[in-house]
Amino acid sequence: MLHHPQPHTFQLEVTINGEFVQREIPTHLRLLDFLREDLGLTGSKEVCGEGECGACTVILNGQTVNSCLILAVEVHGAFIITIEGLTDTQELTEMQKSFEDHHAVQCGYCIPGMVLTGEKLLERDPHPTRGEIKYELSGNICRCTGYHKIVDAIEGAADNRG
């Protein structure tokens, strides 16, 4: 959370998980805090707060980004997908199921970012090598699993999609 002694406000309009949102926000509000505190979308996590760990990953206009490194004012007019908006049904996505099937989750804090990164990777490259999966995941840190099962899960999701 950032602070400023003389806050200014901004009339923000942004589409989040397909829903058009209008809010008056302070200009120094981070996107991550806007999602978590203002909108209650707590799937995006804060761990390092400085762009190292990827737990706050969201999809901004089609690309993965760290929402802790972006001010909410910067996304005026943009389209954002968070882990909550990955699917509009109650069903898990192929990727989420694969994380479950491969037991790729321990504490779970990094998983929303891992899943979003995996989804975007397969969208671009439906059959990545293990090396390519690891490269893509280099901005997402996990302190529990040792990564093997996370890579297995993304590889598994690619196989299941055929």
Added chain:
Amino acid sequence: MQFHQPTSIREFIELSSNLSDQFTTLLAGGTDLLPRYERGQALPDHLIDLKKLSDLYHINIKDDSVQIGALTSIQTIQENPLIQFEFTALHMAAHDFAGAQIRHRGTIGGNIVNASPAGDLLPALYAFDAILTLIGPEGERQLPVQEFILGPGKTALKQSEILVSVTLKRNGYKSIFQKVGLRQSMAISVVNLAFVYSQKEDVFDYLKIACGAVAPIVVTLDKLTSTILDSTSKPDDWPLLIEADISPIDDIRATAKYRKQVVINLVKAFLKGQLDA
């Protein structure tokens, strides 16, 4: 904090001419700026977001040069096939740059204007003799990157001036980038190096080596390369010639002694590999 988002360079100049530099900060990708605020640096009174300046996003390929807009993302640079083939060191630096989330957001202009001694695109830009185009209230001017970066975080940018693009000459040189960090990704470089060269069999007819994180600014190893180009140096002389151009320090990531040795080892390995080939 007042947030400004000019939509043209002219609007930017008018806006920033009316604001004091002392209370104003420019925002590009934000991947270096936001962590500073997170660590407690005071937010500015005025933040000027440059991302609506559509003239700053382009990769223009001409017969003899390539011009890269200052807001081009690291990811876009990495994916550009011409940069990959003709400016391989720059491609490699963009490839090894942080993680995907940062590459999507970080910009070439931000990496230059930050003027970090360890900025990963900088050695390649020095070794390719990149020319920067700046626009300000007094018009447009060109500066070599070597004259633009004055020290850590210090540049030749004047009040209300903006970095618009980076131009690289298409000389057909080969190049590579090497980086040593505490881990492969997401780590600030302990040492980073770009080699730009052209050779016939085992004789170089062009050689430039730029090295980051071993001095307050990126340095080129000119003492070494000039003796190699005129064939007067012997491999035994290389370490001293390299040391003459660098001044590494001890910091949280590595000691000066380690940095020096890594640079010597990497340069030797490159030269031996090329000359034996």
